[in-house]
Amino acid sequence: MQIKRRHLLAGAGVMALSSATGAKADQILQQIFNTHGRSAWNDQFDSHYSGDQKVITTQPIFSPATLSYVQQAISNYEMINASGGWPNVPATVKLELGVVDPSVGPLRQRLMVSGDLDRNAGMSNAFDSYVDAAVKRFQTRHGLPADGVVGEYTLKMMNVPVSTRLMQLRTNLVRLETMANSFLGDRYVVVNIPAAEIEAVEGGRVVQRHTAIVGKVSRQTPILNSKINEIIINPYWNAPESIIRKDIVPLMQKNPNYLAENAIRIYNHGDLENEIDPRSIDWHDPATPDYVGKLRFRQDPGKINAMASVKINFPNAHAVYMHDTPQQGLFNQLMRFESSGCVRVQNVRDLVVWLLRDTPGWDRRSIEAQIKTGESEPVHLSEPVPNYFTYITAWSTGNGVVHFRDDIYGRDGSSDLQLTSAM
Known part of the structure; x- marks a missing residue:
């Protein structure tokens, strides 16, 4: 019951703080943290509710641990929702390190309730280093560039109501349940479409992560299960x-x-x-x-080829595949929904080396040598590697660490989650 008590108190804090500012707000917050029984949850609070908890881990998105953490997150968000949710952060000034403005107060409250800002940071109107670190943590959890600046997109993410996030978690729990307890293979690849991210998983842990470019709204990347069976070097x-x-x-x-x-x-x-x-x-x-x-x-194969150096094939009814790209700058974009359905992979040669590891004659040196020839060469994997294209917009990698992504294809049931379309 420690977790529920923590969130109940946090939610109560939001309700009280929403009608108080300055010294009064600071006093109310201190009363909450000093409330009777705090000794029963003090250490748990600090470990779950601070920026020290790792946001990026080696935990696969499809795993029993993820499923358990999402179930816990739903329970926690139910408590936050029942206690009044989190306050809206006003868009009055550009919020970044060094700014002193009344809108920093609600920002601090918002970050405390979601567990991104430690309670020891206190209440004030100053955007200090504590708030900067908390904003970066929030941005990382939401797949945003962790620059510490509360820009338009970060602000939109912050002001999604907790009730909507709760619905999103429940929706994605159903998606996770269909896969998380299944045996997916000793080695496998997962493409999470809304996150525009790829996981290479081995031995129950993520050994490689790759940024991806996936299908635009008008040409969506499909959900599928298959097995990678061929790499084409220098593809047509x-x-x-x-x-x-x-x-x-x-x-x-x-x-x-x-x-x-x-x-x-x-x-x-x-x-x-x-x-x-x-x-x-x-x-x-x-x-x-x-x-x-x-x-x-x-x-023809070559540097300007749409697939650049390699193509990753797997049988599917949609005629999609993964591949390299000559347009490497696209991986630096915030919104990486630019393809016609296929998936472009950043640092794709690292993934190819991993995929071909058990295929005789194809180590990194031989792969690079073949690329230099400019001649097309198909390579069949000795052991096909399972490949899963999925659509997960909310998941958790640990206590208090909940990830959310834009519902780019509008499959979560709320227009509030299609933030890209609203911009």
Whole structure:
């Protein structure tokens, strides 16, 4: 009952603090922390309710531990919700280290209730180093750049009501229950779409994490279970029909040299001997998208290839795959929902080395050597590695550490969680 008592007191603090400021608020907060029976939960409070708890761990998103922590988080958030939730943080000034403003008070309250700011930081209108560390912790839990600045997106995340977060946790608990207690393999890969992140898991722990680029809202990355069975080094890229119709045709209308400049050749399917001259096609004819959509547009291997150095294949009905990209700058974006459904992987060669570890003849040196040749080479894994594409927007990696992500595809049942669409 220590956890429930802690959250009950924290929630009570919010209700009291919401109507008090300055010295009075500080006095109320101190009374809460000095309340009778504190000795029963003092140490637990500090360990669960401070920035010392690790936000990023080696715990896989699909694991019994995650499931247990999410169940605990639901219980905790129920208590916070019953006690009045957390206060809204006003958007009056830009909040960052060194700022002194009345809006810092509600910010401190908000961070204390969610466990990001330690109670020993006290109450004041100063954005000090304690608040800076707490904001960075909050940002990390929400997949934001941990810069300590309460910008527009951080503010939107902070002002999502606790009742909405509680609903989000319950929704994702159901998703986790279908996988967390199943045997997924000794080694496996998980692509968490809303987090735009990839986990390589072995022996029950995450051994590699990779930032990803996943499908845009109009071309969503699907949920699937498969097994990675092939790596293609220096792959050819075959443009999907949707990209030919929606992207390539309009680009050719603007720039007749687009295909040549990007080393893309046109063939009839099943015939790679006879290349079709792009100049023989009237790209402005309304019937052209239907005609060329049935042709094969293949890009040569090379640095400008859409998949760059490697392609990771696995059987699936959606014709999606994972791959490298020449556009490395996209991985630095906050919103990494830019693809046509496939998944681009940052530091993909590290993942490929791990995948091919048990395939004779393909260590890092041989992989790099093959990339340098510029010649396409398919490599079949000796032992296929299970691969799971999932959609988890809320999970927990420990007591008091709850992660949330934007519900980019609108599957959680509340428009309040589609924060990207609101910006």
